[in-house]
Amino acid sequence: MARLTSRNAIIDPDLDRSPVDLAINPAGTWPAGQWIVTSNQTSDSISLVSTESRTVVDEVVCGDHPTDIVFANSGDRFVVTCAWSGELVLYRLESNPRPLDTRESSRPTTSSSQDKNAAATPEIKEVSRIQLGFEPSGVALSPDAMRAYVGLVASGEVVEVDLEENKISRRLDVGHWPKNLTISPDGKRLAVGCSGEGKIAVVDTASFELLYDEPLVGGINLGHMVASRDGSQVYFPWMVYRSNPITIGNIKRGWVLASRVGRVRLDGPAYREAISLDVPELAIGDPYGIAITSDEKQMVVTAGGTHELLFYRLPDLPFIGAGGPGDLIERELQYDRKRFDRIPLGGRPLGIQIAGDDRTAYIANYLNNSVQVVDLVERKLLHEIDLGGSDSMSLARQGMAIFHDATRSLDQWYSCHSCHQQGGSNALPMDTMNDGTELTVKTVLPLFGVEDTKPYTWHGWQQSLDDSIAKSFTSTMIGKPPAASETKAVRAYLASLELPPNPYLGLNGELSESAARGRQVFFSSKAACADCHRGPELTDNEIHDVGLNSKHDFYEGYNTPSLRGTYRKVRWLHSGRAKTLERVITDLHSPEKVNGEAELTEQEAADLIEYLKTL
Template sequence: MNALRLICLSFALICASVPLLAQASPVELAQYRSPVDVALSKNGEWLVVANQSAGSISLIDTRRQVVLDELAVGKHPTAVAICLDGDHVLVSCSYSGQVSLVQVDGNTLQKKKTFDVGFEPNGLAISPDGQKAYTGLVATGEVAELDLEAGQLVRKFPVGPWPRYLTVTPDGSKLAVGCSGESKIVVVDIASGEIAYAEKLSGGINIGHLQCSADGKHVYFPWMVYRSNPISRVNIRQGWVLGSRIARVRLDGPEYREAITLDESGTAVADPHGMVISENQKRMVVSASGTHELLVYRRADLPWEGIGGPGDFIDSRLMMDKDMFGRIDVGGRPMGMAMADDSRTVYVANYLKDAVQIVDIESRKLLAEIPLAPAIEVTQIRLGEALFFDAQRSLDQWYSCHSCHYNGGVNSKAMDTWNDGSALTMKTVLPLYDVDKTGPWTWHGWQVDLNDAMHKSFTTTMQGEKVSEAEKEAILAYLKTDRSPPNPFRGSDGQLSESAQRGKAIFESSEANCAACHSGPYLTDGKIHDVGLGSDEDEYEGFNTPSLVGIYRKVRFLHDGRAKSLEDVLVDFHSPEEVSGTRALSDGELTDLISYLKSL
């Protein structure tokens, strides 16, 4: 039975067991929920789930294991958190730029307040006194602070690119933020809103959920590491391309991070995402979304390594002690988790299962699944989505498409993907939004067949098996969907600011000459140009004009990531005088042009 048929069978079995909602829901029933996060009430009697595809949250009775209510909250929910009063929850809606306060009133959900915080709010953290809440704004590199009692946005403070997840220390004095755009953990002094210190994660990408220890000494989190070695079967199997880690960073002052490796030889771990620590502090659980499993650890005596560690493979001590480490196959795509106060029952938001799973981490068993919606047709797009996030399609399951193209976008590194036939010619990861409309493909533009490009991603970049014809069509159907977030640098009606309007005129002018190549609806002419940025190691001459749509999301620019900002691009490596032989831009022109570029 091939992989596609297995996926279909899995979905069919799920759909067959789905009961009707306990009461009517304002959410369209005939769609996937795609749960990404879950929060459990203090008494353990109910939980709330954030449903990303449906733009809703679901209220679940944990004893009867049924959905009580579902409420539409906004576009692309990413996180939920329960307020200190126990009767309200917060949900961040990334594409709406909002955080909603929802009351749990018996068996129903009622929206009470919506905070407009800016794009894209992601993780949530609530202060120990319950008065303040914090969310990371991925698009602008800030943290927003909400006053829950006053019902208003209090302030924003900069932390660095892509602050997806965060947590507050038990004493409420510090905020730890995972900034994936700069591969670092930022520790913020909450009183001042200033960065106290930051700990760099060498080669770090895709930082997952953060959890503080009860004593407030450490923050724990999963992440992936990219190591700049050529993609080959040997290097992949040695963990020298991509690998998965758990790290901890001190919260009482700067000190080099400590880490453990997650990967076993032959059966690696991929796309670690969620993390919970048990009430008794004995267990730490990580969801490995790419390999469809939970990883269970005995926290007290884990072999943490600092400088020089932790090695390429999991420490042998973990492999020899089944109580210290275990893997639980739960299928689908496990994401956020919540743990009951019995320190053994874990509730898992499983995106592709469209369900909340109940797992006993001591017996290492999946006990039950609570479906979130009635049965619906398994679409081709959904099958393609499952394949995109499936690391088991790569050699020894080290990484998925998502590992490099985070949620279909980009990551923070220049990588050697081997797709241009040369080793160690690092290229920034190109986003896959509008990929069917922006050919040719690859930085050198040599790839003119999207079908073949997709095949090579699985067989060359991932060194996995070829996809079948049906799988190929499913993946391409998924990639052709509109998954891009709204642009935060435009007005609510999509209009440009005055600065961006001036920048548009500069962009189209003969002095800047940007529109000569970056033209059309996706701002690419689909042609190859030599702008003097190549090297002798390149297999091909010239570069394919990249689309500028969504360029505000990037943290590295140009094909090899040598430019760290749009200003670097325009005044140095790719300036009008260098590329077009015109003149340098004035400071005012530069500011306006950057404003326009961010609005694209």
Template sequence: MKDHGRSTWISLALGIVAVVATLAIGGRRSSAGGPESPDSRAKVQAEVHRSPVALALSADGRRLLTANQTAGTVSLVDAGSAKVLDEIATGDRPAGVAISADGRRGAVAHWYGYDLAVLEIQNDKLRVVGRLEVGPEPRGVALSRDGKTAFVAVGVADEVARVDLDKLAVTGRLAVGKEPRSLALSPDESLLVVDNARSQNVTVIDAASFTVKKTVSVEGDNLRQVAVAPDGRFAYLANMRARGFAVTKNNIDLGWVLGQRLTRVDLKEAEPFATISLDAQGKAAADAHGVAISPDGKLLAVGLGGSHEVMLFRTDRRRLPWRIDGSRDLIPQELLNGDGRFRRVTLGGRPTELAFAPDGKTLYVANYLADSVQVVDAESARLVETIALGAPETVSLARQGEILFHDAARSFNQWYSCNTCHSDGHTNGLHYDTLNDGRQDLRNVHERSRKKSPTLRGVAKTAPWTWHGWQTSLEEACVESFTKSMQGPKPTHDETRAVVAYLETLEYPKNPYRAADGIASAKVERGKAVYRSAKAACNTCHGGPELTDGKIHSTGLEEPDDAYEGYNPPSLRGVYDKYPYLHDARSPTLRDALTGPHSAEITGGGALTEQELSDLIAYLKTL
């Protein structure tokens, strides 16, 4: 088993090392927001991973843009010659990219930069010509065909921002679901479709009036890329479905713990959502991320980062077996009979976003861990070309850990990866019934046996680990996760060191609730006093530089059959984005956490007044 684990990650590591390329770049560095001087153009360091997480294809299929997350750059690719024409530094962790129909303008959203950069594409060169802040943690971006209007999914604000790119101004903000991730315009640009990663729904927006037309529940989790069919009738998205059963090998392989889905939403009629389950027993799918539909509507593609593949579905032979208003446990058996409606293409690395070329058969795949754009012939279901974007000659220990973190082959029958629950090193807000807390509910009747998937940001600084705090070694905690939570092979010592090295790189984004000038409001100052007061005494457990004391406490939330006594207080850093709250995710908001069953323990000096509670919440959001 150890030999199998070692060979898996070594082969993956070797497979992602791309050809090193030194590419011309440029990027505006003016804090005033004006275009950057041409004299400031420089060279990208070869020793950096590009990690393309998103891509956009021009209407004629000639030019590609990629958002290179770890490099902080955007690459311009000639699709015909499969060559990188230019690369430009744009900002902190680009996450979404779009291109106008004529291929002359692009836009890129920066996840950690909180801004949108406008790109000029001329003479096969890129230039940043404008920039504006759009809100905390923007991800997806969609661009009107004329390149004048951008729509941006602003994740932490739970809204979509509409931007006039000529005036560099936000012209509207619209509340949607929790953590919007991806968005797409219908072909006639009448509708904007947004999927919301943490609220299990899709928001359909009337683009002209910029109002919500309808919200569709899809009973799905980890919603990622969304695409609209050529006729504008349906939207398709890639997502996961958490089922909640105890993590045992039998439950995993029956699809009762979690599974991957292709989900369809009717944009015109009131029909409920529909799904196709993607998991085959014994060889599951993992981490559905990308989705694309060919211009003629005959082919649907789904990218699966955890199982390192693309799945292809044909719609023009026999009707696909959509399940209305629900999900099957496993992929429909009829798709496995070899009639050509379903095929799998192994790619390696971590496929993320997808785009079909105008010819209806060429599929472009952004491959994050392979530092490349891959070209798949969807008719023959073959990988035909790999366009290297640039990467180091050697893979660092942390990058090796990142590969393992995203590798579902390290779980039983490749059902999920570390990233499945700890999305992007953070949390997907869900709770699971694993053995890490020493007990499981095999009958699936006691929800309190489930534990919330905590963020891994700053995890290396917050010993001990697990909700009960029984684990005092991060290395051993990793081993427990691979062997118990994932029911996979035990990692080697070197593999464990690599995962820890990757975890040590995970940090928080800047806090949107902190004043830019560093001066706290009167309300926040009052909340800080409440936090430290004898009445609330929050700092008794949540003190020190990481806002946790590393000790075990009685919290008033104990269960009679807990295997361990007490709970380990989580760090309150970035608590504004750690919802739902408490170990079993019972509290959807900070207010609920502060006034529910836990409140008797945290307010031993008496109940907080409404003013004190409001002030305390305001202060907590700044931590």
């Protein structure tokens, strides 16, 4: 039966949890490593898991799309970001009189406070809820837990949050899509992974100033981040796009999409160092989570696309700076199981943390609705802790599994998700050869509302979504064609995709004064935006020649793209040559060039941009 949570909301036991991250309690009020909290994205909840009984002991509704979760050093408080509701929520583990089972109550402790709490099961209590807006994602806490640092993906900012005053104290522009971040152990440096422009931004927390950026050439899909024990550098997985046509030879050489782990200095600017992860004919797909043992002898990485956990002996990894790394894993690693190993986990493993024993790793597995327990010494999966969910996959969830499965591509280098992050787009124009030509790069079109936005591809030459899906697997991924049932499942998943609530709209969907004026410009005969961008999906489903053709294009004209979620993009037009909306409407795709009308005034252009962000 459904259980009443501490926020008086019913959580359906058959609702998929889909955990994306987890955190283990440090020593403090409770014995270290006794409790895990998970952020469950599709149930909008957080779960409290006992590591001793391997059961869920509490679960509460948190907010829309919980994402990152971090414990404070005190061990009894933690914070979670809720991306779609734009919130940072602070919780406390509070003792209650419910006894633990025999295994838990007999756990040895080292203090009287721990003796007291070891005999009880805590419950999750909300302390405060702070509205941040703009899709908060990654979060880090200062050592004293007085301040939280949060990346706001939709506005390209990092904010400092005063957890005593429950308000934003400082803001800093860092770059597009600051999805993940971490803080040095001394709290002096903040590393921010900006996936929208492939870079690591390093911030001084005292002055709250950007110290320097470290670019990752061709970098996309930056994963979780972890700082070294001395705070001198930060480690992170990411993918790199090499701007080459998708051919069998290029894929096998690692010249299309490839996986890396990198490290960047936090104590001063220096060129990034990296290692290649991909094994010939058995590559690594969509690396995401990362953790390092406290003695820094072992590093582990989750690979969501290939459903596995990767093991690396950290001290002697061949990190290479300028001129490297190579396209494939170094042979010295590939054949040395003491230095590199991999085990299957199934599902979609994402967030990972290592317990204080430096032997046990806990992994949030999105598709399995579980926390997985791995022995890092034996290198095997020990247990799977069920968080709740349906006993059978819905058709849409089956499609989700296919969409995130890199093993469906040639030599398992990448998945649909590698390019269509969370159903949207990545940050680089790519040459998928979908139109039959080489070196005619196109930005990746988002998939929201795809059923209603035909024809398909930038040139609109495909009329059937089923055919488009099949061609993606056989041409873009150079894999096996999907069965009819698999295509049906992928369509169901695409139909289930939702755009996040637009943070540029008011609480009731109202427009700012500038955006309201911009709406008038949008629908005016002068700008004539609505001539092509109309209807619920803001497209007329037609092909137009607007003077942006490349001489190498096989087809003429372009499919009118939907403008829904425009604020989420970092590149515009088919080639991605426009990196700002200003350049789109005042230069490359300006009204006077498209329809021959007069040039927009500076005010009209500014107002139109504000309106476009609200679509």
